[in-house]
Amino acid sequence: MDVIDAVAPLRDRVAAARRASRRVGFVPTMGALHLGHARLIERARRECDCVVVSIFVNPLQFDRPEDLRHYPRTLPADFEMCARLGVDVAFAPGTAEMYPADPSCTIQVGRVASHLCGRHRPGHFAGVATVVMKLFQIVQPDRAYFGEKDAQQLAVIRHLVRDFNVPVQVEAVATVREPDGLALSSRNQRLNAEERRLAPALYRALCEARRSVAEGTTDPEPVRRAAVAAVPRHEGLRLEYLELVEPDTMQPVESIDGPVLAAGALWVGSTRLIDNLTCDPPGTGAPAGPVRE
């Protein structure tokens, strides 16, 4: 595996693969890799000839400086996992390589970012879209892999690619969960034992929404209320949002007559966790039980 920290040699390396007509797969990450990332990489490995993983903690997408400061960084272990999974190139640039100067041009994200995390983390998705657009230009992959755990991010990237005709195929990979339902996230590392015990509350609330939709409730408000009520009252838990949205536009639905996305953000102590589940009304999509994830 090649470890590369600068744009020019990364481009040369990928260009060589492309000249050999090899399909390039790309997995952009912020490091602190876990089994969820492994699934993205494994999928890229199966589908592509040359797999590039980027590891870059992008300051542009952090709305809170302390979140950026405390974001877990585990570079040696990340490289080890990449090598074990057969990654061809790990691209780990520093901030000065990615942003040699304050950028004059950035991506502005409109409607798709008006709810959920977009509403609660101003500038977050503009930062995500800007760095992903940069990485797409640097790596020029044929396919890029994103986790469904970050559903709104995935929607933003789909819009970015569509709106700018970026020549890359976006692939979504299912969320990986702990046995108790907690979605894998680099931020889970920051939970203490008590917080870890409380953390699956978000998943359980989303399951409640899914159950209610599967039973045929078409008004989103009672679905939402039932899900919110499923979060236990506990001083260590604060639900930031829980909404039912249309999966492409990420806009709240007024009536449930097709698959909707239940998405939430839950503060567990000082750690903010997000999760989502697709909710299929009876007779649409996957069978209602056992429910799909």
Place this chain on the structure above:
Amino acid sequence: MDVIDAVAPLRDRVAAARRASRRVGFVPTMGALHLGHARLIERARRECDCVVVSIFVNPLQFDRPEDLRHYPRTLPADFEMCARLGVDVAFAPGTAEMYPADPSCTIQVGRVASHLCGRHRPGHFAGVATVVMKLFQIVQPDRAYFGEKDAQQLAVIRHLVRDFNVPVQVEAVATVREPDGLALSSRNQRLNAEERRLAPALYRALCEARRSVAEGTTDPEPVRRAAVAAVPRHEGLRLEYLELVEPDTMQPVESIDGPVLAAGALWVGSTRLIDNLTCDPPGTGAPAGPVRE
């Protein structure tokens, strides 16, 4: 010459050229082609194996609906000029092909657009940068050619390419002028005989700035005042701005100690014309006389 009006066949056509290791040159235009465009195309023709010219009047970059409505459209003549100049592909998509839906993601342009046209045409450069980024993703050229007449646009594109690491080389081509100094522009078509006679006033004002800088004036304010004073008082003329800016950042200079750009916008009747000249202080850049353009 192939005339193509949709993204998918354009991509196939250019991909075939690229597979044959041909260097792709790209000239983005809004049509109403004149000798200035011809110079861009000729340069691309000399330097590249496959030349693509796009003709698309981009609604996103018009801040005034009546300007969009009256923008000259001369498609048959444009195709004829392209064919005569040996263009390989003329790409002339309709608005629905370029913007099938209201985009969620657009380019936001910061500091480089804070003065000159950027200050007077809100949203203009965001629209320019957005469509150029789209066209770059669609055509994926090795080189792209822009006229120096639109100096701030050129600076915005340079920042766009740099900030997003777009794999394209930006090439600037000198402004083409009428014998009386008027810079060629598609908008010149809209001038009546009297307006056409008045129109070179902007060029002459910029020459006054250049002369003053070449003589060693280092304070930009008297340079600017002399240039503004050179615009005749006439009811058909209104100077929108005339500024001295740093050529990369497009920020007003506080002192002239290197090449600066004198840039202006002049309303001639209901037509808005822009122009610019590089001004070299004595002992820098090109010799002071005969002055370079």
